[in-house]
Amino acid sequence: MFSKTAFRIFEESIGKYHVKDEVDQSFSNPYPTDSIEHLLYRKNWIDTVQWHYEDIIRDPEIEPAAALVLKRKIDASNQDRTDLVEYIDSYFLKKYQSVEINGDATINTESPAWAIDRLSILALKIYHMNEEATRTDASAEHLDKCKKKLAVLLEQKTDLSIAIDQLLSDIASGKKYMKVYKQMKMYNDDELNPVLRKTAKS
Template sequence: MEKPQAQACIRIFEQSIEDYHRHDDVNAPMQNPYPEGSLEYLLYKKNWIDTVQWHLEDLIRDPEIAPETLVQLKRRIDASNQERTDTVEQMDDWFLHYFEQQKVERKPHARMNSETPAWLLDRLSILMLKIYHMREQTLRTDVDENHIAKCQQKLNVLMEQKEDLARCFDELVEDILNGERYMKVYRQMKMYNDASLNPVLYKKAKS
């Protein structure tokens, strides 16, 4: 396996965002071009989920939205959040397997990193969406120069953050490979989607 690098991950996120915006439809089916089970597949899927959810969040904020539509969108967003978490955890599994395959020897002074590579990429995926949509704002022709200037300033900050996150990811992977740091995976164990753990759901099931 080749060593995962931030710039390669970013290119896949950008590809997913561009592919989505060819349709710009939250109901468009994902057509993942990468082999299932690969890190590339998971990265594309993760960003596709984020991109669809970004636009669902836009839709749900329509002040004239019908109540029944709002409920449908809220439930869809809840399901999307669960799918996002599941996909990041699959990415964590990929990284655990990758480091095992590299036969990494943890040094005695190695420090645990609280954020896994997969959750760092989760932040980077969402950041790439912010960059895409903030750049759109700088290209609008129906707003004044003040709006453009403010959005350009925000875009500049986002671009700097992208470089910082990319560097942090590459350094984390390198440190783990060198045995300087190690990752430890804790599953999210969300309770509200579990019918046996959410009291509203299990009490209703018993009634």
């Protein structure tokens, strides 16, 4: 099943990141550039780095200048994340382009790649909640709470994985069809963001 492969790659990416556990470490992708595995690994690496950006920026003692630099990195990371989702959806569009769509076919509320995006984030939640549930310096109460949360996350993983695989199966059989609306983010555009537009003309 596709979801099983994707989650395995997400775990591989997360594990590799945490060998050094540094947001500025170099990145290398072990999968061929023209493969879906390459896109999945890259997608999760972006998510993993951003996860840790979000931890760092919440440091109450962070210097304002450093926080601003980090905010810019988070913005760039969000853009990269969205780009990767589009690349993954493009893969599925190409893969299923010759499928004959049933007359009563329906469209899903989200594209396959956005569901996979949720699975990538979920892999990170599971990894870090497992860390919390197995800490040796935490109270019994903390460990118990985290174990219960971890159980819920694992149940969510099962449900989301089934939903992703069912969606892909329905698209492959023509029961559902997919459309991709390209991102129309306005805040990064010099013409659409009034602040950037004003700055560019001054």
